[in-house]
Amino acid sequence: MTSSPKHAQEDQTISPQKRLCDYCSNATALLYCRADSAKLCFLCDRVIHSGNQLFSKHARSPLCDACDSSPASVFCSTESSVLCQNCDWERHRLSLSPVHNRRPLEGFTGCPSVSELQAIVGFEEVGHKTLFLSNESGGDEIDGFSDLFVWDPPFVVGLDDLIGSTDSAHDFEAMRVPPLPKNRNAACGQYKEEILNQLRHLMKLEPNLNCENVDAEPLASFQSLMPQQNEQPERMSIGFADNAEPIAFPAFEANAIQWCTDRDEAANQLCLPNSLKRKYLEENPVVPDKRLDTGGSVSHANDGIEAQSRYDPTKYEASSALQRVAPHDLNSQERDFAISRYKEKRKTRRYDKQIRYESRKVRAESRTRIKGRFAKIHH
DNA sequence: AAACTTTCTTGTGGCTATTCTGCGG
DNA sequence: TCCGCAGAATAGCCACAAGAAAGTT
Numbered sequence: 001m002t003s004s005p006k007h008a009q010e011d012q013t014i015s016p017q018k019r020l021c022d023y024c025s026n027a028t029a030l031l032y033c034r035a036d037s038a039k040l041c042f043l044c045d046r047v048i049h050s051g052n053q054l055f056s057k058h059a060r061s062p063l064c065d066a067c068d069s070s071p072a073s074v075f076c077s078t079e080s081s082v083l084c085q086n087c088d089w090e091r092h093r094l095s096l097s098p099v100h101n102r103r104p105l106e107g108f109t110g111c112p113s114v115s116e117l118q119a120i121v122g123f124e125e126v127g128h129k130t131l132f133l134s135n136e137s138g139g140d141e142i143d144g145f146s147d148l149f150v151w152d153p154p155f156v157v158g159l160d161d162l163i164g165s166t167d168s169a170h171d172f173e174a175m176r177v178p179p180l181p182k183n184r185n186a187a188c189g190q191y192k193e194e195i196l197n198q199l200r201h202l203m204k205l206e207p208n209l210n211c212e213n214v215d216a217e218p219l220a221s222f223q224s225l226m227p228q229q230n231e232q233p234e235r236m237s238i239g240f241a242d243n244a245e246p247i248a249f250p251a252f253e254a255n256a257i258q259w260c261t262d263r264d265e266a267a268n269q270l271c272l273p274n275s276l277k278r279k280y281l282e283e284n285p286v287v288p289d290k291r292l293d294t295g296g297s298v299s300h301a302n303d304g305i306e307a308q309s310r311y312d313p314t315k316y317e318a319s320s321a322l323q324r325v326a327p328h329d330l331n332s333q334e335r336d337f338a339i340s341r342y343k344e345k346r347k348t349r350r351y352d353k354q355i356r357y358e359s360r361k362v363r364a365e366s367r368t369r370i371k372g373r374f375a376k377i378h379h
Numbered sequence: 380a381a382a383c384t385t386t387c388t389t390g391t392g393g394c395t396a397t398t399c400t401g402c403g404g
Numbered sequence: 405t406c407c408g409c410a411g412a413a414t415a416g417c418c419a420c421a422a423g424a425a426a427g428t429t
Contacts, residue, residue: 355390355391356389356390356391357389357390357391357421357422357423359391359421359422360389360390360391360420360421360422361390361391361392362391363391363420363421363422364390364391364392364393364419364420365391365392365393367391367392367418367419367420368419369392369393369394369418369419370394370418371393371394371395371417371418372392372393372394372395372417372418373392373393373394373395373417373418373419374391374392374393374417374418374419374420375418375419376418376419376420377419377420
């Protein structure tokens with residue numbers, strides 16, 4: 001490890017001016033709403049997205065600690081930062097030690113209560129009482145919660161680990177049950193204090209603002225959406241592979257928080273509009289490297305489910321990524337770089353067809369056709 | 380600057396023709 | 405090694421509402 005959290009924080013220039021809430025232009029923005037293309041503080045997020053059921057469907061994510069302008073999708077516990085995919089890539093690509101502890105970050109929709117917001121940003125074990133106590137004492141106890149944000153990622157044996165195993169960077173303990181994180185969702189990045197401050201502020205206003213009767217059973221609405229803990233070792237062992245069975249999410253309910261991850265259908269419908277994903281993929285420097293990306297036979301791999309059934313993408317991609325880049329052509333650093341890039345790219349890959357506009361799909365399905373082609377409708 | 384109108388571009392699914400792949404003679 | 409066949413995979417076509425962009429008031 002070349003960059004400790006402290007070091008990372010020194011590198012990080014926290015700039016409140018850049019993070020001003022787009023709505024009130026006053027508070028520090030902590031969330032990003034893709035649908036609104038807006039940076040928002042907790043309060044404005046609440047105000048805006050409790051307005052009606054349609055708005056409440058907007059998927060929000062933590063704001064990237066690095067660029068302050070994009071939705072974060074990765075939490076790096078080594079740097080204690082939440083990062084968007086671009087920044088995550090930039091940072092960890094250049095890092096000489098690519099084994100920072102990172103994990104996908106989950107967004108949310110709906111109109112979360114303070115309790116749920118606590119859970120979302122990783123303060124679920126803090127509790128209301130402690131939150132107020134912390135407030136009364138000026139918030140200096142924030143560091144007292146620091147252990148809540150520590151999560152030692154488990155050593156597990158997955159394909160990715162095996163790919164990188166030749167550099168003997170890992171000491172595998174096959175079959176070892178990974179320790180569960182103290183606070184699975186702790187991912188508040190560099191703005192812990194601001195998050196706590198705004199949570200406290202929200203809590204004071206909660207009786208007036210609460211758009212749901214969730215506090216009767218705080219957290220219940222989204223805890224039920226979380227993977228069972230006893231599933232975690234298995235999920236971990238597959239390294240969040242894209243071809244993993246998606247989590248079965250309940251149907252969307254306007255006021256229920258929906259956890260979004262990159263690996264399930266809900267994520268692609270709620271978290272990141274396909275247009276944005278496409279745009280991101282086009283702009284993201286992660287993607288274009290001819291040596292890795294121009295496998296002709298792979299070019300249609302994301303066209304449909306059929307493609308998925310044709311081969312095991314994990315096995316194929318892993319082996320082909322290494323085969324196409326002949327090992328003897330690369331030194332170990334380049335190889336690590338290529339592999340880490342492959343891993344990053346795989347995180348965002350989807351194999352099922354993505355529908356950008358459901359309304360167009362509905363219309364297309366109901367349109368008259370002649371031999372499969374759309375037919376003119378004569379009025 | 381905001382509201383409104385017009386023009387241009389995009390995305391959607393079922394079918395078919397074409398291309399690719401594997402196998403046996 | 406070449407050829408033919410069968411089956412699988414892929415590309416392209418179609419119309420038009422929705423969305424985006426540009427222009428006007």
